[in-house]
Amino acid sequence: MFDTRHALLTVDEMSRADRLTIERGRAGILLMENAGRAVADAVSERFGGGRVAVLCGPGNNGGDAFIAASLLKERGRDVSLFLLGERERLTGDAAEAAHRWNGPVHPLTADAAEGAAVIVDGIFGAGLSRDVNGQAAELIRRVNRAGLPVVAIDVPTGLDGDTGQVRGEAFRARVTVTFFRKKPGHVLYPGRTLCGELVVAGIGIDDEVLPEVAPATFENGPALWGAHFPQRRVEDHKYSRGHAIVVSGGPSNTGAARLAARGALRAGAGLVTVVSPPNAVAINAAQLTAVMVKPFAGADSLTKILEDKRKNACLIGPGCGVGPTTRENVLAALLSGAAMVLDADALTSFAEIPRDLFVAIKGYFAGPTVLTPHEGEFRRIFPALEGGKLARARAAAAESGAVVLLKGPDTVIAAPDGRAIVNTNGGPELATAGSGDVLGGIILGLLAQGVPAFEAAAMGAWLHGEAASYFGIGLVSEDLPEMLPAVYRDLVPALR
Structure with a gap:
């Protein structure tokens, strides 16, 4: 099992963690008290002075908000409380929390935030099942237009905790206080931008419930794949660290392959060779030194190159061109048993017949395979898949039999067995031509060193993001x- 400190709990998984904790003897109202205190602390520590408008909904999120309002009032803050719905209809712990509030309860209307210095948003939580509308939607619009600071409880109202998508309208929070573990919606876009500063508060749920909850989604980081990080040994030689092959396009499209090759080399592959059509060999040779070059002419030629089993990993796609030639090269490479990274043109070339690609990936001779599409390429080969990014990536991995790395500022890595990782360290620096080619090369270099496909994709995405952050x-x-090398210098000692 992965390090559960990095688990991202779905709404259902978080509800189960709550329920298991209560079944083991911890009162639900105690969890609510702790949650409300964490929210009150966030307000007190960050926003001093001025009236606090506390917005309560009809569920447990509203109960947390009632507790926060009571504590803020005890601390001397000017608090106004607004409730969506009727107080008499509250049940369970939320009703008990409302009973403890000794101030007036105003109906939640579109002007509830008027005159407030800070808003506490406890209207709806992560499990929102419908779009926000009516008075609540208009209130959200007014608060967002005014730029008032919002402290959201669990997630900003209107944000789906599982997908990070907006349901109708959503607050743009300055701070979000969530409990026990993050949810996918906190790290997937656009949710990540709507949450502001994210505070994860312990409220009395024990880590011991996590094995029973069995989360399958995690936030990327070294704790998840450090055990698979390639170790350097005194007896290593270049062949023991793998030989990566990058397939290049024709003479006018060679740059992408060279970027990938350099990524593979710096990632640690012992040897890297760029294979290209004969008319592109001289161009590549003029630009490469430590990376070797070799001509090939079609699928049969690529098959012969990969018959040398020391050449154990292959990347096809960047700059290769879309069409039957690239399709044939991909199918030939998959039959070799080499670990594969398929990107860009290698994916688009199968847009009309994706099933042929998936059958080959699942074939007896195929090695571990990583697909690295951006959203456009993903839609071309998985046109029927809909829903949130996590759900689509998982479904694509199951359908294709490959590890799927769906790129973006919230890159998702999914395995055919349902495991998924969200990468969160990819910054805006990566919005530059060729950065995806380097990512494919980094993953290729890790595969060449024997890193399993899922871990290689996750490791590659994290290293890619860190490298960009280091440069700025x-x-x-x-x-x-x-x-x-700078990223490795900091990472390797931390993994020991």
Whole structure:
């Protein structure tokens, strides 16, 4: 099992963690008290002075807000409380929390935030099942337009905790206080931008419930894959660290392959060779030094190259061109048993016949395979898949038999067995031509060193994001591989 400190709990999984904790003897009202205190602390520590408008909904989120309102009032704050619905209809712990509030309860209307210095949002939680509308939606619009600071409980009202998508309208929070573990909606876009500063508060739920909850989604980081990180040994030689093959396109499309090759080399592959059509060999040779070059002419030629089992990992796609030639090269490479990374043109070439690709990936001779589409490429080969990003990536992995890395600022890595990781360290620096080619190369270099496909994809995405962060503003794709040694210098001691 992965390190559960990095688990992202779905709404149902969080409800189960709550229920298991209560079944083991911890009162639900105690959990609510702790949640309300964490919210009150967030307000007190960050927003001093001025009236606090506390917005309560009809469920447990509203109960948390009632507790927060009571505590803030005890601390001397000017608090106004607004409730969506009728107080008499509250049940369970939320009713008990409302009973403890000794101030007036105003109906929640579109002007509830008027004159407030800070808003506590406890209207709806992560399990929202319908779009926000009516008075609540108009209130959200007014608060967002005014730029008032919002402290959201669990998630900003209107945000789906499982997908990160907006249901109708959603607050743009300055701070979000969630409990026990993050949810997928906190790290998937656009939810990540709506949550502001994210505070994860312990409220009395024990980690011991997590094995029974059995989460399958995690936030990316070294704790998840550190055990698979390639170890350097004195007896290593270049062949023991793998030989990666990058398939290049024709003479006018060679740059992407060279970027990938440099990524693979810096990621630690012992040897890297760019294979290209004969008319592109001289161009690649003029630009490469430590990376070797070799001509090939079609699928049969690629098959012969990969017959040398020391050549144990292969990347096809960037700059290869869309069409039957690329399709044939992909199918030939999959038959070799080499670990594969398929990106860009290698995916689009199967847009009309994706099933042929999936059958080959699941074939007896195929090695571990990673697909690295951006959203456009994903839609071309998985046109029927809909829903949130996590659900689509999982379904794609199950359908294709490959590890799927669905790119974006919230890159999702999904395995055919249902495990999924969300990468959160990819910054805006990566919005530059060729950065995806380098990512494919980094994953290729890790596969060549024997890292399993799921861990190689997750590791590659994290290293890619860290390299960009280390460089900062002004990054171009050629800079990414050259930052990996600095990332490794900090990472490797931490893994020991």
